[in-house]
Amino acid sequence: MQMTNLMQHRLFLPLLALALILLANLVVSPEFFHLQFKDGRFYGSLIDVLNRSAPCALLAIGMSLVIATGGIDLSVGAVVAITGAVCANLLNSSFDAMFLVIAAGLLVGLAAGMVNGSLVSIFGIQPIVATLVLMVAGRGIAQLINSGQIVTFQNQSFAAIGVGSIFGLPSPVVLALLVFLLVQLAMRFTALGLFIEACGSNPRASHYLGLNVRVIKFFVYCVSGICAAFAGMVITADIQGADANNAGLWLELDAILAVVLGGASLAGGRFSLPLTMIGVLIIQAMSTTIIMSGMEPKYNLLIKSVVILIVLLLQSPALRQQLRGLAFARGNKA
């Protein structure tokens, strides 16, 4: 009985999937779990997985909230590019004070979120269309800011956001962790999480409850924009340059996938940030497995999609019910 309770817990399947993928890593390369402490920071494949997950994790935090309201934010990859372009150009100008650059980056994210939020909540445009506008236009804006070039910069303190370390951990990991904790606390230690879930589950009933559905929807796009700005700064700092064409390209899809792997419904309603984070790790750990197994790179996408399909199928209520039915029938015959 306790076993079934454990298996029905919503953390069970995502954690099991992650564990299996990590196990596969161990088989492929026995040194996968080796951690080294050198020059004041940890090194190892696990740290590498965490570090590479950070940008996607940042995007997925905002995406979780947006998806919980029944929306979607396709523009976050483009916001990564705009933020990178703005920061890189500022660092090359005379306004290169750290706080100024970071504030400008965050403002860009907030502005992008406000554009998305107003299109969705004030003008009532379907989220997928509203954010598609900025997804396309955003890269164009970033290219304009960069004048069509890849803008590089020399600024060790800004680069530290991408390559530095804090308490022995890569700074992107620490940043993602802080944003995660902040948002998770805001959601679960105030009533914000409940209100967002209510709006996504039944917007009409939420209006009858006196909730301001429009403001809540506007708010989640703003959070998503700010999260994307953080991710944009991490990516830009990592390569010490802003590539308007490739920074954060297709990353919005990974973020959406992570939210879905965490068991959220695109129709809105329940969300769980911890589960989303596990989803992010599943995606990144798998990419690492494929690279470390020495398989030809041309198989990467195929294997990745097959594994994701399996995880999603295992979470599908319809399939679970059928599997249970099969087990039941077998039990009856025995």
Added chain:
Amino acid sequence: MSAQHAVLQLTGICKRFKGVVAVNGVDLELRAGEIHALLGENGAGKSTLIKVITGVYAPDGGRIELAGTAIQPQNPMDAQKHGISTVYQEVNLLPNLSVAHNLYLGREPRRFGCIQWRKLQRDATALLRRFNLDIDVNELLSSYSIAVQQLVAIARAVDCSAKVVILDEPTASLDAREVELLFQILRTLRDQGTAIMLVTHFLDQVYDLTDRLTVMRNGEKVGTFVTAELPREALISHMLGKELQAMEATRQPAHSDSDETAALQLRELSSSNGIRNINFSAQRGDAIGLAGLLGSGRSEVCAALFGLDSISQGEIRLGGQPYQPKSPAHAIAQGFALCPEDRKTDGIVHPLSVRENMIIARQAQRGWWRPLRRSEQDKLVAEATARLKIVCSDPEKPIGELSGGNQQKVILARWLMTNPQILILDEPTRGIDIGAHAEILQLIRKLCAEGMTLIVASSEIEELVAFSNKILVMRDKRLSTTIAGEDISENAVLAAIAEPD
């Protein structure tokens, strides 16, 4: 009536869900040429039993025999092939296809693999004529009223298989004339030898239409009776398992309309939703009934008070102070609460839990930055569950898993937690069982005695008469008559609704 032989014979049907017994050893016999009512409170096991018959659920025990041969329907399609069709409360046809196509969906007349559209249209028209329904079968199903859609669903069911037709709450969304049309058709079908099983909450309909009835309670069969030989009181006590206490009317005298300190006063109120020149006032502890036919403006008055529609003319005063509702949030801040008519779309927030659904209005009132502690929430939920006798094994269950009556009580509990001054109930007893019905009426009285002002819109005159001390009869979005105090009676209200302009 044709021969009294059983078409459908159920023996010892059992069905369990996760260890909970939903249907326990039920025997039932459905005869050719009879209309058989299946009655019971919500949660009595009616729906489960029907789903077993129609193959949605596989029974855990028992036999289903159709005309003497045992069958095991695997799914509704399979049941239909055996000759058992079901029409549900919500029309489950395709609104974006034509009426004709809906009638023959999945069994279109074909020649060389191509659908014969002409023949399909001709057949559909002929089929509907048999049901006294003369409509253009080429129009989309969605262009017709729910009643017509329901009749189309029944026509399809009967045409697919004329042996057994099961109707689950078919009249919930129909008006009186449409119900009469439906009943005529059912009587015709019965006389042609079809066995009809009817699930309904309306006892009038049971006595009007059915030959025999079976009562279920807590998953078990109480008994099968000949309708004409079973007095109404006996039927109700079978359904509830206890004698329904006759509710004595303790009506307070109505207060005068001109009182400046009235808890709520409407003067010449018109709203964007069409109600015009409404005047009335209510004191603390008043129960105001809103009567009238569907579309007469009952719900619109509720919506205007709650800030859902904008006020175009006139004024509202609360305790003498002017009040101009801007939004539900504003209305709630002024002490209003509204239990909406359509529980599913406007009331419950599924898949959130019962607990969250209860505390969310209070939480919304407090604002997001002042969350209710979990221990407070649990205390409030436990109190409300006990006070309203909500049947719910675990408050962490998604609210959608509760029965209709319990969902309604959760919505009531939600608003009572906000300590409203004025509680508006729009059709509070629609689609819920008799037990919950009586409890909600008792609650309305208790709240009035505590000094709350209630405004109740309902299509059930009997229930309005039972608790109101003033009844406003609406017609054509206007207030036609106000009946107060000792003048209130069912006949007076009926006369006011029926009276010509």
